[in-house]
Amino acid sequence: MSPEGVAHRVGVDLGGTAIKAGAVSLEGEVLERRSIPAELDRGPEDLAERIAGLARELGCTDGLGLGVPGLLDRAAGVVITSANLHQIDGFALVDAIAGHLDLPPARVALENDANVAALGEAWAGAGREDPDFLMVTLGTGVGGGVVLDGEVVTGSGGLAGEVGHICVEPDGLLCGCGKRGCLETLASATAASKRAQAAGLPADLAEVNALASGGDAAAIELLMDVGRDLGRGLAAATVLLDLRVFVIGGGFGAALPLLRPGIEEGLCERAYGRSAEDYRILGATLGPDAGWIGAARVGLLRAQENDD
């Protein structure tokens, strides 16, 4: 019942460089936030101890949620494999954290990082008015989360929402995943930066965005082109699920006002029977808090399920 005696939940977002955490009220209001370096090389036991310490400082008494990038065994509380956190592959992270906090393991809810970010925006951010939307995170890659009826679809194998790997150009560039023409090869921040350089623009997307905002034709065209490719990929979500609301986050999401016309064009080009007015393309509002807030929400939802 702390901080300050308010009923709250604690969420933790574990990344390759930082551990972000915080306390949020049961209505989704941020009460307190922390960030510490991940320092993964200190090993998984040390990591679990530091996460438990953070949770304790944030007044965690009845459980927490934990967002982690990678493929998870939710039931066992184990990170099976994670590209950026290989130091914890196969480690029983949930048991270790629960042990330090004297909680039953069922009180530590584990979820994929992209899914918690989507759930954060669904609960307390840009998606809170919309039961159905697709969360799209434009960063080094393109992450995603499908939200239906206010809940994130995880899929039978836990791999749902990999919108960055929708095929946009069958004969396109080779993606890190081994396939060709994935959305990620065209519209991630990394891809957009390369495309900017190829067009004689700065590699820094904030500069490109500033140039475009100032009326630079080449910068405007670049963001239009990237947006169109993004829309072409997102059209698959419209066709399959009739999704019409998209929440765009991640660092490159800041360019949304200039990406939006292209996104709408791409969506209309590939999704039958809709026009630009059918879509609402929103900027994410929680920024770097989305992950830990969504993790707190997962913890709350799982605790309610367990109490049923």
Next chain:
Amino acid sequence: MSPEGVAHRVGVDLGGTAIKAGAVSLEGEVLERRSIPAELDRGPEDLAERIAGLARELGCTDGLGLGVPGLLDRAAGVVITSANLHQIDGFALVDAIAGHLDLPPARVALENDANVAALGEAWAGAGREDPDFLMVTLGTGVGGGVVLDGEVVTGSGGLAGEVGHICVEPDGLLCGCGKRGCLETLASATAASKRAQAAGLPADLAEVNALASGGDAAAIELLMDVGRDLGRGLAAATVLLDLRVFVIGGGFGAALPLLRPGIEEGLCERAYGRSAEDYRILGATLGPDAGWIGAARVGLLRAQENDD
């Protein structure tokens, strides 16, 4: 409580040429089935009367479900627009049927034809072991239905599951929907028949299938090619929703044994991190009964919701 005193539900599947209907036990077992010509030119009032008559003959006392192709207003019980049943556009079909049966309109559940077929297979057919799957109907077009947790996803505008309009070839053939390279332009029965003729094979797909089963290299290659394009399109469902089970129905679905290797190849080509063993590609088992059985199920589910 008839036929024969067994508790049952009635479902009706309205098509452009026939009205199929039947009674199914609460466990999904077919008790009785009927089919009458649609004769839509007799007008919507006459149609409603004949549907009510069929339902009465099948022992409908407490409600029924109705599958109709087209865009629906489920709450109002109105078919907004239907390409093949334009005679009932805008008609309050549910009110009319309910009136004839002396039932409250809420006891006549309206649902899209592709969605009821998917729900039929989910409840009593090929998908009954799998909470999550994609139903794909290969006919004149390619229809679909996304089933998650045993329920069909309808989407915010009721247009979910339009898998036939997933873009497979951005620069491909023009589709009836006005877009290019939709799955439907490559893998519907209509498209496959045209591709067969272009390859010097018979236009009749049953003949092509027979030739391929007998070892004809050109026929085998044709079905492999069509299957591969189908798999390429279905990959979007794997990437977005982690769907790994596909139920293939419709007339051309009979060629599944010879389409399957291509489908697996197309799925693996465009969906990252999976191999052919991750997928289960099943033939639909209810055939032409899927629609009305699923409609009966919708009626049952909505009645339970209303009773809550």
